[in-house]
Each structure stands twice: as C-alpha cells, then as structure tokens.
Amino acid sequence: MxxxxxxxxxxxxxxxxxxxxxxxxxxxxxxxxxxxxxxxxxxxxxxxxxxxxxxxxxxxxxxxxxxxxxxxxxxxxxxxxxxxxxxxxxxxxxxxxxxxxxxxxxxxxxxxxxxxxxxxxxxxEFALSLLERISKNADKIILQNLQLNSKHLRGRIAYIIILFADKIYNKESFVLPLSRKEIAQLIDMTTENVIRIISEFKKDKIIASVNKSIKVLDRKKLEQIAKHG
Amino acid sequence: MxxxxxxxxxxxxxxxxxxxxxxxxxxxxxxxxxxxxxxxxxxxxxxxxxxxxxxxxxxxxxxxxxxxxxxxxxxxxxxxxxxxxxxxxxxxxxxxxxxxxxxxxxxxxxxxxxxxxxxxxxxxEFALSLLERISKNADKIILQNLQLNSKHLRGRIAYIIILFADKIYNKESFVLPLSRKEIAQLIDMTTENVIRIISEFKKDKIIASVNKSIKVLDRKKLEQIAKHG
DNA sequence: CGCGGCTTTGATGTTCATCAAGTAAAGTGG
DNA sequence: CCACTTTACTTGATGAACATCAAAGCCGCG
The missing domain is CATH 2.60.120.10 (Jelly Rolls)
Structure with a gap:
C-alpha cells in the first residue's frame, strides 16, 4: 500500500x-x-x-x-x-x-x-445524502443475498454472470476478477460445482469461456436460468 | 387497523x-x-x-x-x-x-x-443518531443471514430458538409467534424439516415443546448445535 | 359440521457437498 | 532460468443432506 x-x-x-x-x-x-x-x-x-x-x-x-x-x-x-x-x-x-x-x-x-x-x-443536507446512499447499498446487499439464496446452483451462476456483465463491466464479454473459489464464496456453493456449472454453460453454448474470461452468448437463456433455475 | x-x-x-x-x-x-x-x-x-x-x-x-x-x-x-x-x-x-x-x-x-x-x-445530531441506529439494524440483518446460511438445518433451528429466547423474549420459555411455515421462511428450509428437527430436539431432551410453546432444557447442547451444526 | 389451513410422519428422489486424483498454472528459491 | 512447491482448476464417483410427495390427524372458523 x-x-x-x-x-x-x-x-x-x-x-x-x-x-x-x-x-x-x-x-x-x-x-x-x-x-x-x-x-x-x-x-x-x-x-x-x-x-x-x-x-x-x-x-x-x-x-x-x-x-x-x-x-x-x-x-x-x-x-x-x-x-x-x-x-x-x-x-x-x-x-x-x-x-x-x-x-x-x-x-x-x-x-x-x-x-x-x-x-x-x-x-x-450531507447527512441525508449519506443516509440515502448507505441505505441503498445495504438494501442492495440484503436483497441480492435473498435472491441468490432462493435459487439453485445453476441459477446462482447465471445470476452473477449477468451481474458482472451488467453492473460491473457493462459488457457481454469480460474477465472475471474472482477465482472459482471466490465465486463459490460469493454465492454459497463449492468450488467444484462452480467449475462444473460453468463447463455445462459452455457445452450448452450459453457462454464462452477460457480461464477467467467470460462471454455471454445466449443472453435470453442465461436470464431464464437466472430467474427460474 | x-x-x-x-x-x-x-x-x-x-x-x-x-x-x-x-x-x-x-x-x-x-x-x-x-x-x-x-x-x-x-x-x-x-x-x-x-x-x-x-x-x-x-x-x-x-x-x-x-x-x-x-x-x-x-x-x-x-x-x-x-x-x-x-x-x-x-x-x-x-x-x-x-x-x-x-x-x-x-x-x-x-x-x-x-x-x-x-x-x-x-x-x-439527530441525523447521526438515526444513521447509527439504521446502520446497526441493517448490519444485524446482513450478518444474521450470513450466519444462518452457513449452517445445516439443525444449526439453524437451534440458532433461532436461541435468538427468540435471548433477543426477543429474554426467557428460556416462550410461545413462538411464528407458525412452522413461517420459521421455514425465516431460515430457508421446508416446513416439514422444521417440524422434524423440532421433534428431534424434543426426543433428545434439548427442548420441551407443545404446539408453539418452547422451553429450552439443555442450553449448552443447543448452543453447540447452533454453532457447529 | 365440513372445509381449509396447519401440523406431523414416513417413503422417495434430487441436489449438492465431499472425496479422490490428476492436470495446469503460478509463485519461490537456488 | 530451471527445479520445486504450492495454489488453482478440472472431472468423475460416492454419499449425505435436504426437498418433494403422499397421507392422515388436528384445529379453528364460518
């Protein structure tokens, strides 16, 4: 530092x-x-x-x-x-x-x-704007966790791929800043299953991926899995 | 109303x-x-x-x-x-x-x-005290959810029994304000499993319970399950 | 008194974690 | 820069934890 x-x-x-x-x-x-x-x-x-x-x-x-x-x-x-x-x-x-x-x-x-x-x-004025921003942030965390926990593993993986694409990189193609293990820690599952499901998504042509790079191929399907998986 | x-x-x-x-x-x-x-x-x-x-x-x-x-x-x-x-x-x-x-x-x-x-x-002064109270509340919700999700079903049931005993009623003996279904909705499991595990706890003399009344019998064991279950 | 919701128990099946084992990649020290 | 170690990644096989399904008793309420 x-x-x-x-x-x-x-x-x-x-x-x-x-x-x-x-x-x-x-x-x-x-x-x-x-x-x-x-x-x-x-x-x-x-x-x-x-x-x-x-x-x-x-x-x-x-x-x-x-x-x-x-x-x-x-x-x-x-x-x-x-x-x-x-x-x-x-x-x-x-x-x-x-x-x-x-x-x-x-x-x-x-x-x-x-x-x-x-x-x-x-x-x-500053106090209120701080309160608003901090509230929004905490609310986002609570709701996001709630949503994630209500899904099966495939749905969680789809959810965070969309999250990275939309909220963090604003691109359909990006390099994951997290290891498989960290993804697992973020969405409550095992490293093995993160890998397995990403592999499945690749096989099903929903995403393309080499190492940490991800490219969304079938957006519609991904969204459907994120919602109903 | x-x-x-x-x-x-x-x-x-x-x-x-x-x-x-x-x-x-x-x-x-x-x-x-x-x-x-x-x-x-x-x-x-x-x-x-x-x-x-x-x-x-x-x-x-x-x-x-x-x-x-x-x-x-x-x-x-x-x-x-x-x-x-x-x-x-x-x-x-x-x-x-x-x-x-x-x-x-x-x-x-x-x-x-x-x-x-x-x-x-x-x-x-008011703004700050409000910020502090609201922060504490949101933080509690986030951490509580995190803890709950890291546990197996038995651990979750033990956790919320302790939570009700300590944080809500301040008594070892109380009447649950929630139905089995609501408990399930609170700690992410099925109604059937809430019932099953409460029955197990009764059989193991960890708690006594008739309908919605709960009495903690073996505090130590309950805490151990809440932590390691 | 009958209907719907809550509770309970048992049997079954699915999802997922764990274990094992091997490959690839990335640091580390001589 | 190369052997070495460690950490990340990957796949398959197994078993445990848990959800789902089914069926029956219970209770409150119109």
Missing part, C-alpha cells in the same frame, strides 16, 4: 460523494483524508481492526468478506468505484466485522471518520 | 427514538405522525406501496418479508418494540420492497417521512 495526497476541492469525485459540502467544508476535510493505493490481492481492512476511517473507492475493485468460526470465508459484497466500501458498520460499531481486500489494483480515499461525523452534525 | 393520536412531548418513546430533538422539533413533528394499532395477522405495509412514512414499533411484533417471483415468501427480519421496521428502503426508494405484517397485536408510530427528512437536514 502507498499513500499520497491530493486537492479535495479539485477532486473529480467531489461531486459524486461530497456534493453537498461547500468549499469551506471540503477544504477542512482535506487535511483529514488520505488517498491510498493497493495492489491486487492486498488487504485493505482486516476483521477486528479499529474503525476510524470512512472509505470509498476511486478506482479498482474490492471484495468485502466475513470469516466464519471454522475458517470458511463468505464474500458479502463486490464494490466498484464510487461505492462506499465500509458497509454500515462504520456508523454503528467500533471494530470492523468484515475484511476488505483488493481484487484489482485499487485506489481508495480514506476520510477520518470523526471528521465525517462532525460534518454530518453540521450539514444536514 | 385503528388510529389514534398522542402527545409526542410526553411520549415514553421520545427518549429512545427522538432523544436529540428539542421541544420545538418534537412538537412540530407531533402533527405529522399517527399512532396505528394492528391486530395479529394484519398487513401493515405491502410490497409496492408508496413510501411516505417512517415506522417504528411501540408494542408488539412484526415480520418483514419479501415475495419472490414464484410466490414463495422469505422473511427478512423480525422486529420488536423500538425497532425501526422500515428497513433501509425508506431513505433510498420510493416504493416498499418488503411487506410488513403483525405477528402479534401491534402499535406502530408512523411519522411523515418528508417531515423526518426535514428534521434530518436541520438537526445533525
């Missing part, structure tokens, strides 16, 4: 994240933030770490995951640029309940949490 | 929910709220309803659930007095994504959402 600093007032992301802050607030915030860059695979946050920063992704991709008592890891969310990656815990807990690591080279803006809270207290 | 009004400034729940509001704010809010009472089984909110109120439970018990495309229902949360039952959607969506119904005779305080947002904007 490396750190560097930047000018918040001129920051491209200001509009997207802190649009309701005025120049004064932005500048006062500027000294309480750090931009950090991580390499693919780097751990950004470990479960149990003290929470004292509020994170959002500027570039890259990260996974949020939780380790169960027996060592199994469950991936809770994949976050893309502009997402607040801290989940909700930041405002309700003192220690992180989830670990976060980089799936790709990633730049994160880390803002002092105490300072953020100060601004929430003094700027209600 | 019946409605009636009450004096917010003298409300017992004020401290717990709106503690950071001053007399002026409370009184201005008072005209924008309604207390409603529901009978066991009544539907409080239906999926698709427009969101224009913010709810919290004063007395009783409710379930929040989502209906899947094929008609199956998944229970997302059981809310007890003082809980905000609107989940997060209230701040991020215009239409409810979940239905809410009363598991018991229930009194709900419904506050005009527009008014709440106004107060959030003008009172940062």
């Amino acid at each position: 490396t750190e560097n600093n930047c000018n918040c007032e001129a920051c491209d992301y200001r509009m997207l994240v802190f649009e309701s802050l005025n120049s004064l607030e932005i500048n006062s915030l500027c000294n309480f933030k750090q931009e950090k860059t991580y390499k693919k695979g780097d751990i950004i946050v470990s479960e149990g770490d003290k929470i004292d920063e509020f994170f959002y992704i500027k570039t890259g991709l990260v996974k949020t995951y939780h380790t169960l008592y027996d060592g199994r890891e469950k991936i809770v969310n994949i976050a893309t640029p502009m997402d607040y990656i801290s989940l909700l815990s930041v405002f309700s807990e003192t220690y992180h309940k989830y670990s976060i690591s980089a799936l790709d080279d990633t730049t994160v803006c880390c803002v002092n949490l105490h300072k953020i809270k100060e601004i929430i207290k003094s700027n209600g | 019946t409605e009636n009004n009450c004096n917010c400034e003298a409300c017992d729940y004020r401290m717990l929910v709106f503690e950071s509001l001053n007399s002026l704010e409370i009184n201005s809010l008072c005209n924008f709220k309604q207390e409603k009472t529901y009978k066991k089984g009544d539907i409080i909110v239906s999926e698709g309803d427009k969101i224009d109120e913010f709810f919290y439970i004063k007395t009783g018990l409710v379930k929040t659930y989502h209906t899947l495309y094929d008609g199956r229902e998944k229970i997302v949360n059981i809310a007890t007095p003082m809980d905000y039952i609107s989940l997060l959607s209230v701040f991020s969506e215009t239409y409810h994504k979940y239905s809410i119904s009363a598991l018991d005779d229930t009194t709900v305080c419904c506050v005009n959402l527009h008014k709440i947002k106004e107060i959030i904007k003008s009172n940062g």
Whole structure:
C-alpha cells in the first residue's frame, strides 16, 4: 500500500460523494483524508481492526468478506468505484466485522471518520445524502443475498454472470476478477460445482469461456436460468 | 387497523427514538405522525406501496418479508418494540420492497417521512443518531443471514430458538409467534424439516415443546448445535 | 359440521457437498 | 532460468443432506 495526497476541492469525485459540502467544508476535510493505493490481492481492512476511517473507492475493485468460526470465508459484497466500501458498520460499531481486500489494483480515499461525523452534525443536507446512499447499498446487499439464496446452483451462476456483465463491466464479454473459489464464496456453493456449472454453460453454448474470461452468448437463456433455475 | 393520536412531548418513546430533538422539533413533528394499532395477522405495509412514512414499533411484533417471483415468501427480519421496521428502503426508494405484517397485536408510530427528512437536514445530531441506529439494524440483518446460511438445518433451528429466547423474549420459555411455515421462511428450509428437527430436539431432551410453546432444557447442547451444526 | 389451513410422519428422489486424483498454472528459491 | 512447491482448476464417483410427495390427524372458523 502507498499513500499520497491530493486537492479535495479539485477532486473529480467531489461531486459524486461530497456534493453537498461547500468549499469551506471540503477544504477542512482535506487535511483529514488520505488517498491510498493497493495492489491486487492486498488487504485493505482486516476483521477486528479499529474503525476510524470512512472509505470509498476511486478506482479498482474490492471484495468485502466475513470469516466464519471454522475458517470458511463468505464474500458479502463486490464494490466498484464510487461505492462506499465500509458497509454500515462504520456508523454503528467500533471494530470492523468484515475484511476488505483488493481484487484489482485499487485506489481508495480514506476520510477520518470523526471528521465525517462532525460534518454530518453540521450539514444536514450531507447527512441525508449519506443516509440515502448507505441505505441503498445495504438494501442492495440484503436483497441480492435473498435472491441468490432462493435459487439453485445453476441459477446462482447465471445470476452473477449477468451481474458482472451488467453492473460491473457493462459488457457481454469480460474477465472475471474472482477465482472459482471466490465465486463459490460469493454465492454459497463449492468450488467444484462452480467449475462444473460453468463447463455445462459452455457445452450448452450459453457462454464462452477460457480461464477467467467470460462471454455471454445466449443472453435470453442465461436470464431464464437466472430467474427460474 | 385503528388510529389514534398522542402527545409526542410526553411520549415514553421520545427518549429512545427522538432523544436529540428539542421541544420545538418534537412538537412540530407531533402533527405529522399517527399512532396505528394492528391486530395479529394484519398487513401493515405491502410490497409496492408508496413510501411516505417512517415506522417504528411501540408494542408488539412484526415480520418483514419479501415475495419472490414464484410466490414463495422469505422473511427478512423480525422486529420488536423500538425497532425501526422500515428497513433501509425508506431513505433510498420510493416504493416498499418488503411487506410488513403483525405477528402479534401491534402499535406502530408512523411519522411523515418528508417531515423526518426535514428534521434530518436541520438537526445533525439527530441525523447521526438515526444513521447509527439504521446502520446497526441493517448490519444485524446482513450478518444474521450470513450466519444462518452457513449452517445445516439443525444449526439453524437451534440458532433461532436461541435468538427468540435471548433477543426477543429474554426467557428460556416462550410461545413462538411464528407458525412452522413461517420459521421455514425465516431460515430457508421446508416446513416439514422444521417440524422434524423440532421433534428431534424434543426426543433428545434439548427442548420441551407443545404446539408453539418452547422451553429450552439443555442450553449448552443447543448452543453447540447452533454453532457447529 | 365440513372445509381449509396447519401440523406431523414416513417413503422417495434430487441436489449438492465431499472425496479422490490428476492436470495446469503460478509463485519461490537456488 | 530451471527445479520445486504450492495454489488453482478440472472431472468423475460416492454419499449425505435436504426437498418433494403422499397421507392422515388436528384445529379453528364460518
């Protein structure tokens, strides 16, 4: 991980994240933030770490995951640029309940949490917009998990292929940022079955795939499996 | 459902929910709220309803659930007095994504959402406390689902028996507010298997149970099953 | 008092995890 | 850069966990 600093007032992301802050607030915030860059695979946050920063992704991709008592890891969310990656815990807990690591080279803006809270207290407009964004994020996670759990394995695989194609890459053809094992951890199944089902989809000409590259061939069928599988 | 009004400034729940509001704010809010009472089984909110109120439970018990495309229902949360039952959607969506119904005779305080947002904007202290409470709630739901899904059926049943004993009734002996079918919908399994496993627990003297009453007999064993089952 | 929904138990079948074993790929140290 | 180790990927065979189906008793309610 490396750190560097930047000018918040001129920051491209200001509009997207802190649009309701005025120049004064932005500048006062500027000294309480750090931009950090991580390499693919780097751990950004470990479960149990003290929470004292509020994170959002500027570039890259990260996974949020939780380790169960027996060592199994469950991936809770994949976050893309502009997402607040801290989940909700930041405002309700003192220690992180989830670990976060980089799936790709990633730049994160880390803002002092105490300072953020100060601004929430003094700027209600900002408080509300934060509440809205964080709510949406948590809601998405809850609903997504609910949907996934209601499906058979084939349906889950179809679901996440569509999710990556639509929500993350906006392309019918992309390179999966996750290993088979990580896909398994994301959608609650075994690595073996992830592989088996991807192979089936290939055989059935629903997708094409070499290693981690995926190309959607039969969109309609994939959607049907995602829904009814 | 019946409605009636009450004096917010003298409300017992004020401290717990709106503690950071001053007399002026409370009184201005008072005209924008309604207390409603529901009978066991009544539907409080239906999926698709427009969101224009913010709810919290004063007395009783409710379930929040989502209906899947094929008609199956998944229970997302059981809310007890003082809980905000609107989940997060209230701040991020215009239409409810979940239905809410009363598991018991229930009194709900419904506050005009527009008014709440106004107060959030003008009172940062309130905004922050709301953010904290809502975050905690969503976090609990996410983590609870994650834990449940990582367990076998016996573990799930043990888990929710403990949950009801500890978090809802604070007693080793209680009457389940849910039917077998609803338990199944809460912890993702079939009604038949809920029944089977409860029967097993009875046979093994881990719990005693007649109809919907449950009494924990072997706490240690139950906890062990909840963890490792 | 009969109908529909909830509960219960048993028998059967399917889905999925586990185990095993082998190949390919990707780090690691000399 | 090559042997070496480790980690990821892949396929098949087996068995366990769980859903589904069927059938019957129970209870509340119009």
